[in-house]
Each structure stands twice: as C-alpha cells, then as structure tokens.
Amino acid sequence: MKYINNLAVKMSISAAVTLIFANMLNLQFSTVAAVIAILSIQDTRRKALIVGKNRVAACILAIILSFLIYKIIGQNAITFAIFLLIFIPLTSKLNISEGMVPAVVLSTHLLIANPINLYWIINETLLMIIGIGIASIANLFMPSLQHKFNVDKEYIExxxxxxxxxxxxxxxxxxxxxxxxxxxxxxxxxxxxSCERAYKIVNNSFFKSESYYTDYMNMRKNQFDIIKKLRTHFEKFYMSFEQTYMISSFTQKVANQIEEANDCEELLDELEILKNDFKKMSLPKTREEFENRAQLLQFLNDMEDLLNMKRSFILNYRKYNNQK
Known part of the structure; x- marks a missing residue:
C-alpha cells in the first residue's frame, strides 16, 4: 500500500490503466489520455481536485472553440494561431491555465481531423474524461503524514x-x-x-476546514524567529544583576513548560509580576549598568511575545473546537 503513495508509481499505473481503457474504446491518439493522466497526478487531494476541475473546463472550452474556428474558417496553421490567440488569454482570465497544455493537444487533433464531425468531438472528450478520471482515482491514495507530523512536533518542542x-x-x-x-x-x-507536511495534511482533506496543523506550525515558526531574536541579546550581556538571575530562573521555567498543551497564562502572569518587581528595584548607577538592564528588559519583552504567540494559538484552537 505504501508504494501506491509514491508519485512515480501512481503516474505509471495511471498511465497504463488509462492507455488500456482508451485502447479498449478504440480511441484515436490514445497515448494522449495517458499523458493527461500523468499531468493530473498531484501531491495533495485538494490540489488534485482543483487541477482536475480546471483541466476539464479548459479541455471542454478548447474542443468547442476548436470546432467553431476550424469548421468556419478552415484547418491550417493560421486558424491554429487564431485559436491560440483566443484560447490562451481565456484560460488565464478564467483561472484554468493548468489545463491549457492538454487542451491545446486535443485541439491539434481536431486541426488535422478530416472531416471534423461528432466522432472526433466524442473521441477528444473521452480522452479527457478517461485521463483525468483515472488520475482522480489515483489521487485519492495519499500517504498519511500525521504520525510524521507528531514526531516533528515532539522534536521541535x-x-x-x-x-x-x-x-x-x-x-x-x-x-x-x-x-x-x-x-x-x-x-x-x-x-x-514540517510546514510542508502540515500543508499537505490540510490539503489532503476534502471535508474538513481544519487548519490546526498549519496554524500550529506557523505559531512554532514565528516562535523560532523570536528565539533567534532572543539569542542576539547575548552579544550585549556582560554584567550580572539580581534581575539577571530572576530572568534566568524564569527562562528555565518557560523551557520546562514549552509543551503544546500549556496555554502560558500562568507564565504570563508571573512575567507581569517580574516586571513590576523590577520597577521597584534600585535604578542602575552607571551607564553600563543601565544599558545591560535595558537589554535584560528587552529580552523579557521578547520572551513575552514568545508566550503571547503560544497563548493566542491555544485560545483560537479552543474557540474553534467549541464552535464545532
């Protein structure tokens, strides 16, 4: 079962099955259906649905437009250029550009058909349906990434x-x-x-609007940026104060409570108490003390941002669960 989740395997199987079906129906240019199937294999179900829908729309548009242009004006290089001048801007305007290439290929079949009739319209339509249809079935088989995501989450924490x-x-x-x-x-x-995995997990679901995985990773990614910022303060620390040891103790407490379930409410309350205690302490006596104390306070402010980011995520997630 794990091999069906491999894109290369899915492309190979989809192309072979598509070609078999197309040959069974005695379709002209049956290999094109296999190529359409290969192009329609995607790495997430939601992306596959969007791409498949756009390809169907583009192919139908190309078949109709080709039939009208070639039937009325003629079948030659000039009319093919006219078709492209009309079709390509239309796919862009209708946001169905993913289907442009296979649709143009189908149009070339009508360009050389002699004569253009219902048989060719059906032939091209079936090439499209079989190619996209088989690929859509294959796209239902996606790997479960949740276990790997949970491993990533534990590693990050x-x-x-x-x-x-x-x-x-x-x-x-x-x-x-x-x-x-x-x-x-x-x-x-x-x-x-892990951000890429979270995106794939969310986009492999048709029926859920659940964005927990991407929201969680965005929160952790933003926290990582703050951690990088916290590290820069150490370039300017060169004196110890009573506040230094208090902040060190608080930082260790944050480290011990970094796990996902903690809503950081108690930590933020303790941080506020810490700030108030600092205000009551004696003022720095020298410029160097002032600069170091100011740097410590900035370190604490950044730590507050780190905790607030986590708390916002937890509160939003709880609110979402209560609304379900």
Missing part, C-alpha cells in the same frame, strides 16, 4: 526546551554552548519540512 535551557544558563555564565548553532540550524530545517 524538545529542541525549544533545550535552547531555552541553554539561554537560562548563558544569562548567568556569559557563555554560549558550542552545539547551540548546530541545534538551531537542524531545527530550522525540520520546521520548514
């Missing part, structure tokens, strides 16, 4: 925990682990791959 824990340590040691950059690069690559 674990990586965030590791990175934030390292930040908590670096705040008070002024050192950055050698492997942190390696972790960040691997994480960024995994996030991009």
């Amino acid at each position: 674990d990586s965030y925990k590791v990175i934030l824990s390292k930040m908590a340590k670096s705040l008070v040691t002024y050192t950055v682990d050698i492997d942190e950059e390696i972790i960040m690069n691997a994480l960024e690559k995994r996030i991009n791959e």
Whole structure:
C-alpha cells in the first residue's frame, strides 16, 4: 500500500490503466489520455481536485472553440494561431491555465481531423474524461503524514526546551554552548519540512476546514524567529544583576513548560509580576549598568511575545473546537 503513495508509481499505473481503457474504446491518439493522466497526478487531494476541475473546463472550452474556428474558417496553421490567440488569454482570465497544455493537444487533433464531425468531438472528450478520471482515482491514495507530523512536533518542542535551557544558563555564565548553532540550524530545517507536511495534511482533506496543523506550525515558526531574536541579546550581556538571575530562573521555567498543551497564562502572569518587581528595584548607577538592564528588559519583552504567540494559538484552537 505504501508504494501506491509514491508519485512515480501512481503516474505509471495511471498511465497504463488509462492507455488500456482508451485502447479498449478504440480511441484515436490514445497515448494522449495517458499523458493527461500523468499531468493530473498531484501531491495533495485538494490540489488534485482543483487541477482536475480546471483541466476539464479548459479541455471542454478548447474542443468547442476548436470546432467553431476550424469548421468556419478552415484547418491550417493560421486558424491554429487564431485559436491560440483566443484560447490562451481565456484560460488565464478564467483561472484554468493548468489545463491549457492538454487542451491545446486535443485541439491539434481536431486541426488535422478530416472531416471534423461528432466522432472526433466524442473521441477528444473521452480522452479527457478517461485521463483525468483515472488520475482522480489515483489521487485519492495519499500517504498519511500525521504520525510524521507528531514526531516533528515532539522534536521541535524538545529542541525549544533545550535552547531555552541553554539561554537560562548563558544569562548567568556569559557563555554560549558550542552545539547551540548546530541545534538551531537542524531545527530550522525540520520546521520548514514540517510546514510542508502540515500543508499537505490540510490539503489532503476534502471535508474538513481544519487548519490546526498549519496554524500550529506557523505559531512554532514565528516562535523560532523570536528565539533567534532572543539569542542576539547575548552579544550585549556582560554584567550580572539580581534581575539577571530572576530572568534566568524564569527562562528555565518557560523551557520546562514549552509543551503544546500549556496555554502560558500562568507564565504570563508571573512575567507581569517580574516586571513590576523590577520597577521597584534600585535604578542602575552607571551607564553600563543601565544599558545591560535595558537589554535584560528587552529580552523579557521578547520572551513575552514568545508566550503571547503560544497563548493566542491555544485560545483560537479552543474557540474553534467549541464552535464545532
């Protein structure tokens, strides 16, 4: 069953089955139906539905337009150019450009048909129906990516925990682990791959408007951008204060609670208390202290953005579930 999910295998099987059906019906240019089937194989069900619909519309338009032009004006290179001048802009205007190439091929059959009659109209229509129809059936067989997505999600959350824990340590040691950059690069690559998987999962569903997978990955991707921003602050930290240790402890707490289910409400409340406590502390005595304290506050503000992003995702997801 896993092999049917392979695009190359689906294209091969679809082309062979299409060719068999077309030959059984004694259709002219039967190989064209196989080519249409190959072109109609897509990597998601929703995309396949859209492309298939557009190809049917474009092919029907091409057959009708070709019949009228070639029947009235004649069958030659000039009339074929006239057909293209009319047909190509129409496909663009009607947003059915995906079907332009196979539709033009069908038109060339009518261009050389002698004479153009109902037989040829039926022939071209059946080539279209069989090619797109067989491909549509094949497109129903898509791999389940949810398990891989769940593995990605666990990897991303674990990586965030590791990175934030390292930040908590670096705040008070002024050192950055050698492997942190390696972790960040691997994480960024995994996030991009998982975003593609999330898109495919959502677009493999006909009946659900569920966008949880893409919403979750967008949230994690935006958090990753904030984490990169948090890392830049360490270039300017070179003094420790009471606030430094408090923020370090809070950062470690965030790392420990990075999992998906946490709505961050308690963390955000604690962060607000932390900010209020900072306001009550003595003011910095030197310019260097002021700059470092300001950098710490900016670090905390960015951490707040990180948490708010997660909380917004959780609240929106809960609201969606309550409306279902």
